[in-house]
Amino acid sequence: MAISADTTSSAHQGFFTASQYHVTLKNVWMLNTSDQLEQAGFGDQNAWAQGLHLDYQSGWFQDLLGVDASWYSVVKLYANEGFAGRDLLRDRNGHAEGFNKVGQLYAKLKWGDEHAWLRLQAGWQQLYKLGVLTVTRSRAAPSSWQGVSLDSGWSDIAVRGAWVSRFSERDEPEKRRFTTLASNKPIDYIVTGELSWSPAKNSRISWVAGESHNYLQRQGLETQFSLPLGENKNVLFRGGGYYTRGLANWEGARSFNHSAQHIFAVTGYQYHNSESGLGWSKTKAPLDNGVGQFYWHMGKNTRGAFNSPADGEGNDYVNDGEQMFYLYSKYKWSPELTLGIYGNYGFGASYHSVDLTQWEYGGFLAWTPQRIKGFSLFTGFGPSYSWKLQNGKPWLTDDKRTFHRAKGIGGTVALEYKFGLNN
Numbered sequence: 044m045a046i047s048a049d050t051t052s053s054a055h056q057g058f059f060t061a062s063q064y065h066v067t068l069k070n071v072w073m074l075n076t077s078d079q080l081e082q083a084g085f086g087d088q089n090a091w092a093q094g095l096h097l098d099y100q101s102g103w104f105q106d107l108l109g110v111d112a113s114w115y116s117v118v119k120l121y122a123n124e125g126f127a128g129r130d131l132l133r134d135r136n137g138h139a140e141g142f143n144k145v146g147q148l149y150a151k152l153k154w155g156d157e158h159a160w161l162r163l164q165a166g167w168q169q170l171y172k173l174g175v176l177t178v179t180r181s182r183a184a185p186s187s188w189q190g191v192s193l194d195s196g197w198s199d200i201a202v203r204g205a206w207v208s209r210f211s212e213r214d215e216p217e218k219r220r221f222t223t224l225a226s227n228k229p230i231d232y233i234v235t236g237e238l239s240w241s242p243a244k245n246s247r248i249s250w251v252a253g254e255s256h257n258y259l260q261r262q263g264l265e266t267q268f269s270l271p272l273g274e275n276k277n278v279l280f281r282g283g284g285y286y287t288r289g290l291a292n293w294e295g296a297r298s299f300n301h302s303a304q305h306i307f308a309v310t311g312y313q314y315h316n317s318e319s320g321l322g323w324s325k326t327k328a329p330l331d332n333g334v335g336q337f338y339w340h341m342g343k344n345t346r347g348a349f350n351s352p353a354d355g356e357g358n359d360y361v362n363d364g365e366q367m368f369y370l371y372s373k374y375k376w377s378p379e380l381t382l383g384i385y386g387n388y389g390f391g392a393s394y395h396s397v398d399l400t401q402w403e404y405g406g407f408l409a410w411t412p413q414r415i416k417g418f419s420l421f422t423g424f425g426p427s428y429s430w431k432l433q434n435g436k437p438w439l440t441d442d443k444r445t446f447h448r449a450k451g452i453g454g455t456v457a458l459e460y461k462f463g464l465n466n
Contacts, residue, residue: 061102077451094183174235175253322369357427
């Protein structure tokens with residue numbers, strides 16, 4: 044009996060003594076001076092917020108069960124009247140304000156080892172690039188989903204899946220149901236899955252699929268490979284394609300009529316501390332009476348995973364008929380400092396026989412000083428050029444020969460400091 048009691052006590056103690064506590068301070072300032080929506084009365088978007096994340100991870104009871112929780116607080120430091128597009132602060136009838144919320148709270152279960160494993164989670168949780176769903180972590184607070192998720196695998200094969208029913212966005216405390224885009228009808232759930240094969244380090248092939256109930260269905264294939272050419276020399280490749288189609292309740296009122304496709308490829312060369320590459324993408328998304336787009340979310344109050352470089356820093360290069368070329372180069376100046384530049388150019392889209400073009404370029408800096416463990420700084424700036432919108436459609440000139448050019452500058456400065464409170 045004494046042995047049994049001691050074993051039970053140890054199992055309970057592991058749940059508490061192996062717990063981890065982390066605090067993250069995140070300060071984010073974002074600017075966008077694009078005049079694309081000036082006809083609708085929107086000007087510069089400027090917002091600055093301070094985020095606080097408190098994260099708790101329990102140990103394992105009987106090496107099987109656990110509980111994790113996260114609390115997020117965001118404080119307004121500055122916001123102008125057009126702040127809403129930056130998704131940093133809560134928009135209450137046009138006024139910016141901070142907020143607090145429980146971002147994560149879920150039970151977890153595990154089984155297996157590094158060769159064969161199973162993980163289950165149920166509750167509010169971050170689902171980062173799982174199937175057709177994801178969360179964003181670039182704002183003052185991350186978004187999260189309510190539901191059940193699974194992560195399982197054997198050797199170099201992995202299977203992930205999730206069933207979710209609600210979503211909490213990065214700039215508000217509300218937990219919202221999914222709805223359709225035009226009529227705001229409820230969508231009961233989203234289900235998604237992913238099957239991956241990783242034959243070697245930095246190489247993977249993934250098939251992803253998902254459906255928002257009776258609304259949208261999406262499938263995709265994603266690949267990435269690294270081919271060594273010698274010491275500190277590698278050729279990199281990343282590519283894939285997505286197919287989305289409307290189901291019984293799809294309204295076809297925006298984005299595309301019935302279905303849309305998007306393909307992309309990126310190849311790069313890595314030499315010592317430098318890396319450069321070229322990317323390309325093409326989109327097909329027919330839409331009556333407008334310019335169609337490849338819509339990668341799964342309905343209103345959702346966030347879809349989209350790993351194409353067509354998701355640019357300022358513009359989205361996913362319009363019907365549009366092709367895009369992408370250039371990038373980055374250099375690791377030291378173990379602490381990385382510098383980079385990028386550029387996107389999109390062409391091939393049209394509206395009433397008027398060719399539409401857009402482009403952007405810029406630079407970025409990432410600094411993680413070793414003397415301050417857990418601290419990081421990221422900043423990036425650059426101009427972007429697209430077309431102005433009128434009633435949600437490209438604004439053509441009076442002679443219908445060209446369009447009104449939209450231009451602006453976008454920028455981000457993000458500082459993050461994460462530290463633990465463990466013994």
